[in-house]
Amino acid sequence: MPLKTYKPTASFPLRPLACAGAMLAVLMVGNASAQNFPITPEQRATAGQVAQAGVALSELAPNAPDSYTVKRGDTLWAISGLFLKSPWRWPELWGMNLQDIRNPHLIFPGQVLYLDKSNGRARLSTRAPGAQGDDPTTVRVSPRTRFESLGDSGIPPISLQAIEAFLTEPMIVDEATFERAPRIVATQETRVLLSRGDRAYARGQYSSGAAGEALSEGPGKSRDFRVFRNAVPLKDPTTGEILGFEAQYVGKALLERGESTREVTDAKGKVQSELVPATIDIVVAKEEMRVGDRLLPEPPRELPNYVPSAPNSTQGGQIVSVYGNAVSFAAQNQVVAINRGTVHGVERGHVLALQRESHLVTDKTDTARPQLRLPGERNGLMMVFRTFDKVSYALVLQITDSVKVGDRFTNP
Template identity: 60%
Template sequence: MKKLRSAERQRPSFLATLTALAVLGSCGATTAWAQNYPVTPQQRATAQQTAQTGVPLSELSPNAPDEYTVKPGDTLWAISRLYLLRPWRWPELWGMNLDEIANPHRIYPGQVLYLDKTGGRARLTTTRRGGFSGDGGTIKLSPRTRFDSLAGMALPTLNPSIIEPFLSEPIVVDADTLESAPRIVAGNDNRVLLSRGDRAYARGNANSPLVEAPGPVQHFRVFRNATPLKDPGTGEILGYEAQYLGKAQLQRGESTTVETVEDKDVITVVPATVDIIASREEIRAGDRLLPEPPRQLLSYVPRAPSTQVDGRIISVYGNAVQFAAQNQVVAINKGTRDGIDSGHVLAILKNGETIVDRTGARKETIKLPNERIGLLMVFRTFAKVSYALVLEINDTPRAGDFLVNP
């Protein structure tokens, strides 16, 4: 028990190490950040020990089941909520393999989760304590389902129908990215406004014409005027959020023709031909094309950030939307440069109003306290900005509200 209490005292170090390890094993975009937080052998040993000890029984939800069969449609967050009062402590409950902290340890529909509550601690496993059980030491064999590690079957962290569109639709770019992207120059039959099923013509820039590439048919996303995302506290422009309009498919690449007129060669540009295959809003000349990224549905572990976060909500995703509802997406002013990673859970604090106190002997300006009103989870990160899903609220979050560790 002495070692156990020691591990508990080092829990902040464990969480810092756990997340640092996660970032060390993730994409290159966060590697630079991770290098600022070296993991010492002692920290790694502490993390490995603590990851196997589980959480105190006091952290369990009162209705946490001893046995649960994962169902199609379940999410990692929902199961975390089922078992824990603070779902972001899921890595400790699950005893995550540190090398695989970036995914939910290959949890699939059909698996049975067993809650082990021995020694005053709780851990969740896929093996019943003591093996498959049997009377008198006899092992009882029964048909079992074999689970293959298929990424497409893995349990998602959040509801795919809610976040999947935002994995490709919103994009944060720098000031020059859209300006240099291919642009739509005209619609077929002089159409000014284009929608699904219409044909359009597009051009690249002088150094990078829009041409066909070997392999599958090229698909593009269509964007319009990027809106600056300003930090509510400092006013710094953190990036530009491009307005998603729809999707286009390249039919023919851009080319040139040469015609001799009066003994002179006249070069004429023939724009590329694209078909609009999806549209959220009407598309027009001047809108920009960016390559369609590969489809991905990330499975990551809900967890608290390893370092202190002092963030703000920049905006609520959508046209002229000021307030956020549950299951709505918001942009926040923290990104990979601040150590934010997909799966990080943050608490939302309502920005207390500044009012005039007229109840005393003289008028006095006071600020009401910031109140905790909900939780959000980051699911897509950029250098200075991230997108997060509002998970739970008991009031209405809005742009400017504060974000802190849960």
């Protein structure tokens, strides 16, 4: 729904802070159903407590500003980090502003957040400290009409651009699922490579090996498929256990006709059964495809709802891989895979602390040259944004030094 601004009278009295709260309420109502971001009972309870008592000044960031104007491109993580020592403690930030911001997922550019540190407690509000609700400030505005999509203007919890491609491209599958996945078996005119707009043929049912399910157009069957190749095993750095297979995304295909069989009579009058592969059309091509690439059904589209929070249970594990071809180290805003998933209680939005590995050094100041074990140090923070059974993907949000396979993580 477009937002329309009307022309006021020459000295039309506006109460900017009150109007901001009222407009925010309208924006929330209009956008809440579209985004449908979850707020857990625990988060709401925490916010309610903080809204009443405020936050201890010791919990504020050392350089917390007295006010901040929300800008396009901001994230909830970044705004939380301005005011709090621990950015993942967003319920406190929300609770400090519970009166004006009833849904932390709906903060918009142009809002001014004020930090009130009176009475030894900190509170955040869209009202300047000491401002009265009936302040008769007169504001002159120029007449203009502005249209804006409300669905795209809300401030996200983290930078979705950093993980947008990750929501559709890599997929973790078990070995059996990948072996049973339908595969491209032939092309038109014996082409070696396929691109967008090409037609190819695929099979899902085999007589040998891991027999899969035939590609069909029956009720409840998917016609949309992602095309993958080179399922790389993700192994636990310590135990060597294969946690899953990371399939390389190369494009998408649409099933036009299912596979079947037909009876034919040969020259000797003998009736034989012929296999007719399924017909697929390549609709998206990130890379050129070829015979042998696998097909997996297009999963339901998910609405990102990543809310940074600390895990409720004790978590600890290691980095399994750094995503990207020939990438050995991860920096800020890069993606890593970790050896913990839903079976371990890991959820989307969990913030984890990266640890620099401890190592041995020689004390050269001692004539005996003893070996000293230096303790591991915190190296940064990452946030889980996609989970599987035993593996999860996380985005590196803060980093001191680079991250590599085998590095450990703990609760923040």
